[in-house]
Amino acid sequence: MDHEHNHDACIEQALSSADEICARRGVRLTPMRRKVLERIWQSHEAIKAYDLIGQLSSADRTVKPPTVYRALDFLLEQGLIHRIESLNGFVGCDRPQKAHQSQLFICRDCGHVSECGDEGIRRALDREAARQGFHTEARIVEVRGLCARCQDRAAHA
Amino acid sequence: MDHEHNHDACIEQALSSADEICARRGVRLTPMRRKVLERIWQSHEAIKAYDLIGQLSSADRTVKPPTVYRALDFLLEQGLIHRIESLNGFVGCDRPQKAHQSQLFICRDCGHVSECGDEGIRRALDREAARQGFHTEARIVEVRGLCARCQDRAAHA
C-alpha cells in the first residue's frame, strides 16, 4: 500500500466492497457494523476497540463495549478486518473478497500496517507443519519494524 | 518436542541452562525470577500471568501482578521464555542459548506448544520485507491447529 494516496477512495472502496460481499453472502452489514468498519478504515493504522467505542459515542449516547466487540466479531468472521494480536488492534482487510490469512507488516514509528498474502511464507509454514505432523487451522504472522518511508525520514533527519 | 518424555529432565535442564546463561551475562536470576521460570516450565503449554500469580501466592503471602510481570519482562529480555500473543500466555524457550525469534505451533486441543526455528520461514518473511523495503525488527509467528498426537486421538475415538 502506497502511503501517498487518495484515502477517501480507500474508504469508499472498502465500504462498497463490504456492502457487495455481505449482500452476496446474505448477511447483514447493519448500520452499527458499517459504522465500525468505516471508523476502522479511517486510516491504515491499527485501531483499538476502546478507541472505536470513544469515537462512536457522543454526549447523548455512549456506545458500550459489547456493541463494538460484537460488530468486530462480525467483521472478523466475514474477513472484512484483521485483528492484530500483538497490538490488540484491528485494521481493514485489503482483499476481503475471499477468506485468507494475512501476513501483516507493522511500522513501529508511523503505525502503518501493510498486508501481504505471500505464498512463499504460507508454503514455508506448511512445510514445517507437515514435518511435525501438525494440522494447521490458522496462521498468525505479524512482522514489526520500520516501513520504507520511516527509514527514509530517519536517514534524512 | 516429543510428548512422551521425562519432563523433570526438561525442567532441570531449563533451569540450569538459565543459571548458566545469566551468570555468563552478568544478570541476576533472582529467587523470584527463578521461581517464575520454574512454574512456566511445569508444562509445555502456555501459562498465563494471573495463573502464575495464583500459583506463587499462598495463604499467608499473595504475590502481586507487578512482581510477576517484572519477572516475566526479565525472562523475555533474556530470551528464556516466549510470549504467545494470541493467547496472552508464556512458554519456556527450548533454545535460550542465543537470542532468536521463534515460530510457535500451538495445539488447540491439548495446548502443547512446540517451537521451531525454521530458516525457510525466516527467509520467506525477509524476502517479502525486502520487497517492501521494510526493516524487520521482530517476527511473530504463531500457528494454531491440532498436533499430531491429538489428530491420532481424534481418529481413534
Place this chain on the structure above:
DNA sequence: GAGAGAGATGTTATAACATAACATTCCTTA
C-alpha cells in the same frame, strides 16, 4: 562498618481489554 547508589521487590491503585447474562428492539416472513 557507615553511607551512597543501583537494582530488585513490595504495595496501592487504576488503566486497558474483553465477555457473560439478560432485556429490548428490529426484521422477516408466514
Place this chain on the structure above:
DNA sequence: TAAGGAATGTTATGTTATAACATCTCTCTC
C-alpha cells in the same frame, strides 16, 4: 399481525497489564 430469530442495549464483571511510589538488599567505596 403474530411468531421467531437476529441484532442491539444494558448492567455487571472478568481478565490482562501498568503507573507511581515505598522499601529492601546488595555492592562498592571510603
